[in-house]
Amino acid sequence: MQLQNDLLLRAAKGEKVERTPVWLMRQAGRILPEYRAVRESVSGFIELAQTPELAAEVTIQPVDLLGVDAAIIFSDILVIPEAMGLPYEMVEKRGPWFPNTVASEADLKKLRIADGANDLNYVIKAIEITKKNLNGRVPLIGFAGAPWTIFAYMIEGSGSKTFSKARAMLYREPAFSHRLLQMITDSTINYLKAQIEAGADLIQIFDSWAGILGPDQYEEFSLRYISQICDAIQDVPKTVFAKGAFFARESMGKLNCETIGLDWNMGIAESRKFIGPNKTLQGNLDPAALYGSPEQVREATQNMMEQFRGSRHIANLGHGVYPDIDPEMVKVFIQTVKDFR
Ligand code: CP3
Numbered sequence: 001m002q003l004q005n006d007l008l009l010r011a012a013k014g015e016k017v018e019r020t021p022v023w024l025m026r027q028a029g030r031i032l033p034e035y036r037a038v039r040e041s042v043s044g045f046i047e048l049a050q051t052p053e054l055a056a057e058v059t060i061q062p063v064d065l066l067g068v069d070a071a072i073i074f075s076d077i078l079v080i081p082e083a084m085g086l087p088y089e090m091v092e093k094r095g096p097w098f099p100n101t102v103a104s105e106a107d108l109k110k111l112r113i114a115d116g117a118n119d120l121n122y123v124i125k126a127i128e129i130t131k132k133n134l135n136g137r138v139p140l141i142g143f144a145g146a147p148w149t150i151f152a153y154m155i156e157g158s159g160s161k162t163f164s165k166a167r168a169m170l171y172r173e174p175a176f177s178h179r180l181l182q183m184i185t186d187s188t189i190n191y192l193k194a195q196i197e198a199g200a201d202l203i204q205i206f207d208s209w210a211g212i213l214g215p216d217q218y219e220e221f222s223l224r225y226i227s228q229i230c231d232a233i234q235d236v237p238k239t240v241f242a243k244g245a246f247f248a249r250e251s252m253g254k255l256n257c258e259t260i261g262l263d264w265n266m267g268i269a270e271s272r273k274f275i276g277p278n279k280t281l282q283g284n285l286d287p288a289a290l291y292g293s294p295e296q297v298r299e300a301t302q303n304m305m306e307q308f309r310g311s312r313h314i315a316n317l318g319h320g321v322y323p324d325i326d327p328e329m330v331k332v333f334i335q336t337v338k339d340f341r
Pocket of ligand 1: 024025026027028029030039044045072073074075076077078090094095096143159206208320
């Protein structure tokens with residue numbers, strides 16, 4: 001199917017665009033009352049994510065309601081541990097929680113390498129329905145967590161400020177850590193290939209906990225596996241977003257991917273210098289900027305756009321949109337990008 005709006009894909013590949021494409025990380029979700037209405041019709045986040053028709057519906061909502069240049073499939077990065085044999089729960093107001101974690105050889109033996117098309121059939125179905133219902137209006141982004149971030153949740157069992165259990169594991173049991181990371185990587189490659197087969201037009205890897213590792217550990221325990229994923233995925237453009245990994249920008253410039261996501265701590269000109277001219281940069285407005293007045297949001301967005309001027313860029317926030325942000329301010333952000341020349 002020919003896309004009517006392929007700005008995102010052209011910008012990712014460094015081709016000419018009439019204007020900068022824009023979407024928001026975590027756009028499909030809590031900021032929209034229309035999402036919350038669908039969410040309240042089911043028992044919880046997991047049921048919503050596992051019901052393909054509803055997942056497709058909330059995936060398309062921000063395209064209709066906000067006017068973004070891409071949809072991102074409604075799911076979560078934690079579907080991979082579940083598909084490997086480690087189920088999660090989503091605790092209201094607190095976030096993900098794993099009844100079992102990975103602490104020993106015996107725990108590792110219980111895990112399997114996930115088969116994307118079968119074990120994650122509900123995501124694949126949601127992608128197929130979304131593609132059909134989008135009817136070529138905008139590209140659909142598929143995604144997965146980076147192996148290190150998934151590892152961190154599987155060892156820790158929940159979110160954490162320090163992820164000290166996960167980091168302890170890297171020091172105490174490096175070989176064991178590498179074995180689990182490799183299993184996650186193989187599962188993720190299967191899963192992303194199945195997403196692309198089902199119609200995902202671009203894929204993004206979220207390394208949300210990149211910033212808690214030092215540079216050497218980051219190379220060894222995260223980038224090595226992200227690099228394997230980038231090399232294994234050939235058919236669509238790839239984006240790597242490693243939150244907080246300012247120290248790895250030069251290395252990220254060498255990955256086999258088209259786009260690098262920047263968070264708002266990373267200077268734009270300085271990031272371009274580290275990463276080089278041959279990648280598209282995505283980001284990077286501070287999500288908190290959207291708490292400002294319309295004039296303030298406009299000014300902050302224009303200021304960001306000015307700094308990216310003349311270079312390969314996809315506009316976004318520097319991390320996911322916060323749940324209590326007024327959708328009207330999201331619209332101001334989007335319109336300001338669209339009007340920028
Ligand atoms: O971008 C989108 O809108 C698509 C959907 C999406 C979700 N999670 C849905 C979700 C995406 C891309 C994710 C990615 C994700 N999930 C990441 C990486 C991006 C990032 O923010 O760093 C991470 C670390 C997770 C893990 C996760 N899922 C946490 C920590 C939480 C709880 C805190 C929170 O953000 O709410 C979730 C829950 C979650 N994932 C919700 C949604 C819409 C909220 C739960 C609900 O609606 O009940």
